[in-house]
Amino acid sequence: MLEFTAPLFLSLQKATGLNFSPFFDEYDFGRLMTGLQTSLLLIVCVLVLSLVVGLLGAAAQRSRSRLLRFLVAAYIAVFRNTPPVVQLLFFYFGLGAFTPQIDMGGWYEPMISAFGWAVIALGIFGGSYNVEIFRAGIEAVPKTTSEATEALGFTPLQTFIHVTLPLALRFSLPSLASNLISLAKTTSIAYVIAVPEMTYALSGVWNDRLNVGEMMTLLFVYYIAVVAIIGAVMGQLERRLAVPGLGK
């Protein structure tokens, strides 16, 4: 890939002085690729974990147990009203200091890496928003559907799994899309615990090469592309799953 882009960007630098070093310098290209891989992997892991947490939380909110419902409400209140950066630092430094170390044959490594803590902290943070979104989706399912399933002899659990949940997921798709997008953008704060994602990788490049403007442009383009991809996937999902006669 580098042999195709290098002449182009070298001549660009010669002509205009714009220094897009990751496209002609091998070392910077390596940093860019690491950043890209880490960032995409981080986004995927965080989004999946936040969806799992959101679904579990929404299920727990419907339980009979008062304590469970209270715990979910407390979880939402705490994670939505404290800064995500401090949450991340709290998880990584506060809890990370007490996780066991693994003997790697001569040196010790913490059991959960910075990447792992970033996934956990951001996943739990994003999940607190998803719980509310799924709950709203479940509440939006018309009462008549559960009456109909009751008439057909479904148990409450069967009703929930086969009727309420599939409809609720469809209702929550639009707000879910915007939350997942903002969560994907929030993964850039994994910078504070030195996870080598895109922002961190490119800040390394601009610290060495002093090409802040060019790398910043690259970052903006990258995040706009990520947002566009998530938006497109969610839009596609919404169209594919649309039930005729429900919603707009």
Added chain:
Amino acid sequence: MKTLSMPRPNLLTPILVVTALLLVVATAGVLFFLHVAQGPADSPLNVLFRWMPFILQGFLLNILMSVIAMILATVSGVILGFMQISDATIIRQPARFVTHLFRNSPWLVILFAIMLLVPFEISLPYFGVVMIPGWVKATIGFTLPVMANIAEILRGAVASISTGQWESAESLAFSRMQTMRHVILPQCVRRMLPSWMNWFALLTLMTPIAAILGVNEALGNTQAAMESAGSSPDLLIPFYLFLMSIFFIFIYPVSVCTKRLERRFATT
């Protein structure tokens, strides 16, 4: 339909208030436990007590940054929102571009861009060379994403007013400007208020990232305090918990109010 109009007991608020209390109690409990376990003098609790004024002083800067950024963002966001719904393409297209750029980029990236690309001192005609402090630049960095989102909220609110309102204003011989001012906007303000408050909360919760770039706000001061207190690992949990609690105490009432307003406007 009758069941809908029946007053439902409002369970959420008491639950959340109890949560707040629980968090405070939990923090106090952890601190007390550490205090008892470690003895006096340089126990984490005592260290935290000594550094508390320093951290709270930093927190004032967080509040200051978020209030200034919110004011700037509201003014510029409303202007940008109006540009987005303008009739002239030459105004509408750049406004849309700016909105999309700042809505779709992470806070941290925008902050980096402003902190690193805006010079740290400028020369003005009469004042000579003026230094721009880091926190001012950070405030501008926080303004931009909020501005873009407020512009989008305004656009959405105007679009959500039914066409009938425009038509009836037109039939009363209102100009486009008059319709906006006397018919559309008064209704928009009500609809925009909950999301506006929500963005204030989000903005305040994002201000600690300014610490990455060396602004001495609450997070930066907390880390500095832990370092001067000997950076022992025992300090980490109480200090970060304290930091989370002060943000929680400030933001929580805002989000409860937002939720209340949302519910009230949803029913009417």
